[in-house]
Amino acid sequence: MGKLIYAANTSLDGYLEDADGSFDWSVPDGEVHAFWNEHERRIGTSLYGRRMYETMRVWEDDDWLADEPAVVRDYAAIWRDTDKVVYSTTLDAASTARTRIERRFDPEAVRRLKAGSSSDLSVGGAALGAEAFRHGLVDECVLLLSPVTVGGGKPALPRGVRLALELLDHRRFANGVVYVRHAVRSAA
Numbered sequence: 001m002g003k004l005i006y007a008a009n010t011s012l013d014g015y016l017e018d019a020d021g022s023f024d025w026s027v028p029d030g031e032v033h034a035f036w037n038e039h040e041r042r043i044g045t046s047l048y049g050r051r052m053y054e055t056m057r058v059w060e061d062d063d064w065l066a067d068e069p070a071v072v073r074d075y076a077a078i079w080r081d082t083d084k085v086v087y088s089t090t091l092d093a094a095s096t097a098r099t100r101i102e103r104r105f106d107p108e109a110v111r112r113l114k115a116g117s118s119s120d121l122s123v124g125g126a127a128l129g130a131e132a133f134r135h136g137l138v139d140e141c142v143l144l145l146s147p148v149t150v151g152g153g154k155p156a157l158p159r160g161v162r163l164a165l166e167l168l169d170h171r172r173f174a175n176g177v178v179y180v181r182h183a184v185r186s187a188a
């Protein structure tokens with residue numbers, strides 16, 4: 001059975017994006033990128049909302065990768081090798097390989113997907129992540145806290161959901177980013 005892992009880069013004050021929708025403050029350096037590569041290697045299926053999918057699908061294209069460092073090119077290969085489920089009512093078709101579109105988020109279907117998976121799954125994006133948390137589907141929460149406050153924007157964690165967590169791991173990177181990994185124990 002696979003675990004569903006919510007993973008995100010976040011500002012120290014808890015936002016994925018600032019009030020203008022920017023997340024340029026969270027672009028990883030080589031060390032952090034290598035960490036994400038290792039994290040993503042364990043993921044067999046990624047669940048995305050439409051906006052997160054549209055952000056991530058850049059990894060399907062080789063044109064811009066030629067001059068990028070090896071760690072960036074490696075991430076592209078990892079992303080391409082992962083199955084993707086995109087929840088969208090507006091996308092007509094997927095523009096990337098190994099991708100299927102679902103019209104609605106069905107918690108029971110996600111439970112079945114987890115139960116039948118031999119590898120972990122990830123959920124990405126604030127709205128879809130919030131739904132997964134609300135339905136008790138998230139097993140672990142992985143956050144990389146960037147040493148910046150943005151004062152507002154899109155929250156990394158859902159509002160109105162209280163959870164009991166257990167710290168499983170942590171690490172400090174040379175650039176000041178702090179990694180924390182928590183198990184979701186129960187609704188508090």
